[in-house]
Amino acid sequence: MRFASLGSGSAGNGLIIEHSATRLLLDCGFGLRDAIKRIARLSLEPDTIDGILVTHEHDDHTHGVFKLANKYRIPVWLTHGTYASSQKFLPKQQDFKLHIIDSHQAFSIGDLHVQPYPVPHDAREPVQYIFENGSHKLGVLTDAGISTPHIEAMLSGSDALILECNHDLEMLRKGPYVHSLKQRVGGRLGHLDNDSAARLLQVLDNRKLQHIVAAHLSEKNNQPALVSAALSQSLNCEEHWIGIAQQAEGFDWREIK
Structure with missing residues (x-):
């Protein structure tokens, strides 16, 4: 199994x-032309993607x-709440299949087994x-205000983590956001801060962990060096081992062996 951002x-x-003959895309927050360029950067063509999974409806x-x-007839998987909240993005002439999923029910797409799980975020039904792939496990957690015992159970034992x-x-507190936005970002339905992510890491079973990549960094309220310092302390590893998604x-391809 390998993955790239x-x-x-x-x-x-x-x-x-991707694994074997199956290639999936998790979310796509870019315009069509930009998305195609970014996919090409990974030496891929959009029509080779077997499915798109959506976490929640935010732009x-x-x-x-x-x-x-719609352009490449790629099927999409998403919760009912996300579907209901994404109507403004749906094309009038739909040329792809929509699969409505249960936020607790696992399913398979080709050679990959997919387990959605609910998270606390200010969206309709976020997952x-x-x-x-039967041998390895990639855990993904972004857009969650806090951790929960269920999140910890889902991520524990991963071979790779995107966190x-x-x-x-402190940067959020002193930063340029208005007070209401600071409360939203830092609230229980907002986004994980560095320290909360580090505490989450400490309670996971990381014995098989080969890759850790920090994701969804705020350009105004965070710095990669602060992230690397916080996560490396939790994992007792060198700071350069912590990957940062830009x-x-x-980030380029990472392989789970």
């Missing part, structure tokens, strides 16, 4: 996961989902996902 942050998110995750799906580190608490470049 099209970009990560408030301006757009997208993650490619930075769904902006390009339905345009890409995150676990991807497995939100949206903001540094907004412009995402």
Whole structure:
């Protein structure tokens, strides 16, 4: 199994996961042309994507989902709440299949086993996902205000983790956001801060962990160095081992062996 990012942050998110003959896209928060360019950067063609999974309806995750799906006839999986809240993005002439999923019910797409799980975020019915191929497990958590015992159970034992580190608490407090936005971002339905992500890591079973990539960093309220310091302390590893997903470049292919 391998995975790579099209970009990560408030301006757009997208993650490619593939195993054997199956290639999936998790979210697409980029315009159609931009998404195609970002997919090409990974030496891929959009028509080779077998499915698009959606976490929630916010623009930075769904902006390009339905345009890409419609142009290349790629099926889409999403919760009923996300579907109901994404009507503005749906094309009038729909040329792709929509699959409504249960936020607790696992399913398979080709060679990949997919487990959605609910998360606390200010969206209609948000989920995150676990991807497995029978031997390895990739856990993804972004866009969650707090951790929960269920989140910990889902992510524990992963071979690779993509973990939100949206903001540094002090930078958010002193930063340029208006008070209401600071409360939203830092609230229980907002985004994980560096310290909360580090505490989450401490309670997981990380014995098989090969990759850790911090994602969804705020450009105004965080710095990669702060993220690396916080997560490396939790994992007792060198700071350079902590991967950082960038907004412009995402990150290149990482393989789980």
